Structures are given as C-alpha cells and as structure tokens.
Amino acid sequence: MDVKEIERLIKISRERPLMPETYIPWQLEPEPDDIFLPEILTSLQGLEIYDTLTPTQKLELGRHELVQVIASYAWGECLFCVFMTRHLITLPADNVEHQFLLRELIEEFRHQEMFAQAIAKLGGKPIKQSRAHKFFGEFSNKYLPADYLFMGSISVELVTDVYGNYARKSPNIYPVLKKMFDLHNIEEGRHILFTKSLLKTYSAKAGYIKRTLYSYVILFNILFVRTMYVKREIYERIGLENPDEAYRQASRNFKQKFADKCLGDIIEFVNEWKGFNNLTRWAWQFWLGAKV
Numbered sequence: 399m400d401v402k403e404i405e406r407l408i409k410i411s412r413e414r415p416l417m418p419e420t421y422i423p424w425q426l427e428p429e430p431d432d433i434f435l436p437e438i439l440t441s442l443q444g445l446e447i448y449d450t451l452t453p454t455q456k457l458e459l460g461r462h463e464l465v466q467v468i469a470s471y472a473w474g475e476c477l478f479c480v481f482m483t484r485h486l487i488t489l490p491a492d493n494v495e496h497q498f499l500l501r502e503l504i505e506e507f508r509h510q511e512m513f514a515q516a517i518a519k520l521g522g523k524p525i526k527q528s529r530a531h532k533f534f535g536e537f538s539n540k541y542l543p544a545d546y547l548f549m550g551s552i553s554v555e556l557v558t559d560v561y562g563n564y565a566r567k568s569p570n571i572y573p574v575l576k577k578m579f580d581l582h583n584i585e586e587g588r589h590i591l592f593t594k595s596l597l598k599t600y601s602a603k604a605g606y607i608k609r610t611l612y613s614y615v616i617l618f619n620i621l622f623v624r625t626m627y628v629k630r631e632i633y634e635r636i637g638l639e640n641p642d643e644a645y646r647q648a649s650r651n652f653k654q655k656f657a658d659k660c661l662g663d664i665i666e667f668v669n670e671w672k673g674f675n676n677l678t679r680w681a682w683q684f685w686l687g688a689k690v
C-alpha cells in the first residue's frame with residue numbers, strides 16, 4: 399500500500415469535508431421539466447412498453463427507480479460500515495489503514511443520511527430487500543475475509559460511480575440529486591483509490607485459484623446490486639396493466655443495458671490482475687452479459 403498516497407487522501411478528507419447539509423440545495427423543489435433518473439438508466443427504456451407510457455408515467459418510473467437505487471446504496475453502505483467497524487478493531491490506531499477507514503466510515507454515514515433525506519424529499523417508498531439479498535448480504539459480511547469484502551466493495555463503488563456519472567451529467571436532472579451525486583462521486587473517488595491501493599498487495603500475491611475466487615466475489619456483488627434495482631412493484635405503482643410481463647422484459651433489458659453502460663471500469667480493474675480465465679469468463683458472460 400502506498401502510505402504517502404493514503405496520507406494525502408486522509409488530509410483531503412479532513413481539510414475539505416463535503417457536508418450534505420450545506421452542499422445540497424435541499425430547499426429547491428423539482429421544476430416541471432426536472433427528471434429524477436436519466437431515461438437511459440430506467441429499466442423500461444428501450445422496450446416497446448416504454449413508448450406507450452405517458453410523460454407522467456415515465457417521470458414516476460424514474461422517481462421510483464431512483465429511490466430504489468439510492469436506498470440500495472444506503473443499505474449496502476450500512477452493511478459495509480458494519481464490516482469496517484469490525485475490521486478497525488484489529489488495526490492499531492497509528493496505522494494508516496486504520497486512519498483512512500475512520501474517514502471512510504464518517505463519510506459513508508453521511509452518505510446514508512444524505513440518501514435517506516433525498517428519499518424523503520422525493521416522497522419515495524423504497525421496496526425492502528428480498529430475503530435472498532438480505533441473507534447473502536449479511537452472510538458474506540459476517541464470514542468473508544477482509545480482502546474479499548474489499549473486493550466486493552470496490553466493485554460496487556466502481557459500478558455506482560458510473561451510474562452516478564450518468565445521472566449527474568444529465569442536463570435536466572433535479573438539482574438536489576445532481577449535487578448529491580456530485581458529492582458522492584468526489585468522496586467515493588477517494589475510497590476507490592484507497593481500496594485499489596490496498597488490494598494491490600493482495601492481488602499481487604494471489605495465484606490462479608485466489609484470482610478466480612476474487613473474480614467470482616466481484617461478479618456476485620455486481621449481480622447482487624443490479625438485481626436490487628429492478629422491482630415488479632414499481633410497474634404496479636405506475637399503473638401498468640401487466641406488471642409481471644413488464645418485469646420479465648425489464649430484467650432482460652436492464653441486464654443488457656447495465657452490461658453495456660456500467661461495467662467498463664470494473665472489467666478494466668479485474669483485467670489488471672488477470673481475473674478473467676477459463677473458470678470465470680463464462681460466468682461473467684452468462685450472469686452479467688459482459689463482453690470479456
């Protein structure tokens with residue numbers, strides 16, 4: 399791990415904190431033309447059903463799906479905070495990793511509060527995680543070793559970073575959400591640099607089997623996140639006649655879009671330490687639709 403680099407990241411975090419309370423213009427209400435999620439990231443865009451929706455239904459779809467995305471982030475970050483806290487106890491206080499993780503925890507807790515506030519501002523009703531998500535999330539958090547959990551965290555951070563970039567660069571996104579994604583992008587950028595530096599030590603030592611396992615951990619984390627975004631209940635809420643059929647088509651549609659738009663950085667990262675091999679490549683293609 400590059401200690402000088404991590405110390406630099408800690409210094410920025412301490413000296414230039416971004417407070418959601420003041421950084422985000424919470425007082426602004428959405429204008430009639432504002433959207434909540436770029437169309438390209440909604441699960442139905444690209445399907446014939448999408449063209450049959452009224453403008454209000456499209457707007458509502460974006461609102462519900464955005465709420466689902468940020469509620470999923472918040473839940474995932476909360477789980478990761480549980481792990482970081484446990485991990486912190488094992489590290490001496492003068493250790494640079496210890497110091498960075500404290501900054502990361504502080505920032506992640508602020509993010510969770512920010513997401514919850516944004517959900518309240520949008521009048522959102524997040525749909526609870528499925529039993530499978532809850533089980534796998536809690537199980538892996540409790541039993542996987544630290545290097546695997548950091549692999550999982552960086553994969554989610556890299557993917558959500560791309561997602562946030564689409565949202566914050568969309569010209570008519572509701573300003574509260576734009577600033578929320580700006581803040582998250584800046585701070586997650588530092589978390590990514592730290593975790594990459596930390597994982598360099600692990601992946602350099604890893605042989606074929608370990609690299610294969612790392613690759614699977616990343617794959618399942620991404621699959622985990624992606625399947626939390628598309629929810630049948632949302633199609634009911636926007637008044638679709640056949641929500642089951644919409645859900646079936648949307649899942650397939652979103653899988654492809656996610657593969658095309660959101661996996662570039664993570665594929666590059668896995669490639670850096672040769673995480674694609676005969677045992678992993680097919681799974682990335684099959685489960686994620688990735689072109690690897």
Ligand SMILES: [Fe+2]
Binds near residue numbers: 475505506509586
């Ligand atoms: Fe975060």
Ligand SMILES: [Fe+2]
Binds near residue numbers: 555589
């Ligand atoms: Fe983070």
